[in-house]
Amino acid sequence: MTAHLPILQVIVPLLAAPTCLILRQSRLVWLFALITSGLSFFVSVLLLQQVIESGLIVYELGGWQAPVGIEYRIDSLNAYLLVLVTGISTITLLAAQTSIERYLPEDKITFFYIAFLLCLAGLLGILATGDAFNVFVFLEISSLSSYTLIGFGRDRRALWASYQYLIMGTIGATFIIIGIGLMYMMTGTLNMHDLSLRLPEVAHTKTIFTAFAFFIVGVCLKLALFPLHLWLPNAYTYAPSVVTAFLAATATKVAIYVLLRFVFTVFGVEFSFEHLPLQNIFLALGLAGVFAASIVAIYQTNIKRLFAYSSVAQIGYMILGFSIGTSAGIMATLLHLFNHALMKAALFLALAGVVFRLNSSNFDQCQGLGKQMPFTFAAIVVGGFSLIGVPLTVGFVSKWYLVLALLEKGWWPVAALVLVGSLLAIIYVWKIIETAYFKPANPENAHVKEAPMSILMPVWILVIANIYFGIDTRFTVAVTQIASQSLFGATP
């Protein structure tokens, strides 16, 4: 059984998706999806344990040997992310039923969960696989299902946001497949490990250069690097909040994983950083993203949209860590992947509670709600503190390691800019706190009560995780250290 864990990780949600069609009752479908997600989480934890004990896991699908067959390679980096993605999906599913019931008619709910499970399967597939084309296949599966999920939003603009994301996402995916295709053309293989062995010989050719460029741009579209982030604010704002919580915590992280995997493992450090001025480009775009997105966030009138722009800024931080080009920098990026996922999942899920009671997440509607929905807004406050980087929250851990990595590299002006970026975060988080606690309540909303337990519980699980991992950093620091060192070390 344990030998087949890597494939089970992906197959279980993938097969569970169409199985939902058999179960007609929406509650039953939800329960089934929740159990599937829980099982996937369990599998991912086992995988992580296995990787930490015995190192890299290589699994050949159907027994067909690489490089002809498709193989799954699990090392510390993707095991860590598998745990994150499945954990987040399980917790958000806990809140999903109550929230989605409001949004969708009974007959559509089944399709929601099918799309959710397909999205989950797609993301897990991207993480687990060791084959370049397989990455593309699962990328498309997860993208198409996320377009569907976004389209389920109640606002009429949800369909338009979904369409915008579809166009941009498809462009991104097309660039990626062009890149992969060019690589295949030059090396004759699609297996990532094999590519890493064969690419150095052809690395000097224009074709590989082009392949690299197409691939990087395609991935950057998917991870919403400034200025390729234009799909994100609309997609996050108009999607159902549970979907936003899930996607904000996972989709862009998986895209960053793809970036890291290809840059470090497939193309190799020397090629990636020497042939293209990747370091400078990412440094500039990362900083630009942090500042542009944070400043735009301050002026938003809708809380969901504000957090969407905040996500773009945080992705900028992750890319900054990457641009440092040292193992410490990658460690900071990986830490922020995990921590930001926890923060944003908590925040968007709390907003799901607000939207559930209020049918809106605009600032003027949310005035004075701090008293009527104390636990929900307390969760938003803690999440906000985490975004700012207050000690004892996960946000502080990421910031510490990022600034440390920057100082070790000697880039102290960038370190100063990172800290100034935190100040911008303080401004937009403070806007929310002032609105919720200092403004008089809107008389129309006097009937609004606290969010239901089914949404509050997962929110607070995530909030407590925010604080716990901010204090006990042994797990995250140890795993990310192993992962970042292995990325810089021998190719697996």
Add this chain to the structure above:
Amino acid sequence: MNLTPEMMLQLIILVPLLAAIGIAAAYRHPNVRETVTIVASVVVLILVFKVYGAFKNGYITSVHWLEIFPGLSISFQTEALGVIFSLVAGCLWLVTSVYSIGYMRGNNEHSQTRFALLFAVAISATMGIALSANLITLFIFYEVLTFSTFPLVTHKGDEKAMKAGRVYLGVLVTTSICLLLPAIIWTWSITGTTDFTAGGIVAGHLEGPLLTLLAFLFIFGIGKAAIMPVHRWLPAAMVAPTPVSALLHAVAVVKAGVFSVTKIIVYTFGIGLLQTAPNIDWFLYFAGFTIIMASIVALRQDNLKRRLAYSTISQLSYVVLATAILAPISIVGAALHIVAHAFGKITLFFAAGSIYTASHKTEISQLNGIGLRMPWTMGAFTIGALSMIGIPPAVGFISKWYVLMGAFQAHQTLAIIIIILSTLLNAAYFVPIIFAAFFKKESADNHSDHREAPFPIVLALSTTAFCTILLFFFPGIPFELAEMINVGNLQ
């Protein structure tokens, strides 16, 4: 019950937090709630004295909680300066709790539970700062203090409070995230540790202009020390109810600031090392400028609390000036002034709150003749003022004496001139208040048919005034401790 010093140290930080939970639970029963506060403050006071006792006998209590990052842990350790600060905070929490009960009930303030709860959390954070063993622990509790005092400052919840809250938080968080945090990370990355050690940890790792830069990052990063120009939060925080102003801004928050500055100068840099830093005199100049400028601004304030706020800014920079002189005697003066100013200033704020509670007067021009109606209050105010000016028999005289001695010894003529000048300015803005209160006639239209403030208030302010005089005659405890501050080997 046999408690080890280690357990007592941890309890000093945990008891206020437990009290906060108790206060929250007792929200429907105000008397139970106040009892929880009083009991907790008595317990903390006893514990603080016991830990002091252990320290006096040469026992260094060391507690290690958990490792946040590899090599960086939240730990506590008793050390002379920290013990002084914890004693001051412990004594004054009890007194302020009594005072708050009188004040909050006398003014029928809202949200008293939230108030009492956050007060307890803030005290816990203050103790955490006092007893911290390294920079990261100090930083964590420093930030907890900022965020837990924010709702206290904005207690009134109106537009004015919100705006003041923005300034408060804005200045304190900006300085701590943009200046203090990078300074700590920089220190960590060059020395591999953040522990407070006699003689400092930076020696040998950094020198020249970078050393001065690091020092200034720390000094201005600790916004709570209210050195100009990062002082704006203090006058803004005066919108808070007076018990908050009294404890937090005359004692806990601001003392945490100057305490941190002194501690970092002595135990992270080492005064020997800083003496070699180029242009470190600017540290003294900034402190001196703040002393004089704040006193001049104080002269022009008619609002009593605002005048006291600027007086605080000025007095805090005395401590910073004393530290900036970088001589062992002046460090003793700095530590003594932390104690002297705490007791003196809290008396003054208590008096201001007492006047407000009894008569709703806030401006100095309204105070003619009030000394005869409220003799206890104005008597205490006089003693507090004497301490600020530095006249015996108030303890402020002793601390000023030591700071002056330190300045003489280090041949810092400018510091001596500043201290003398500011003493005159202090007199200039305190004496007229006392004169008007006792020797001017009340104006007829002043709604002055009031008596002394409620008993708890009078009790509290009499106690602190008494302590101010007591410490002049028996300065044993703070003096002994101040001499124990280990300044390491000096070149």
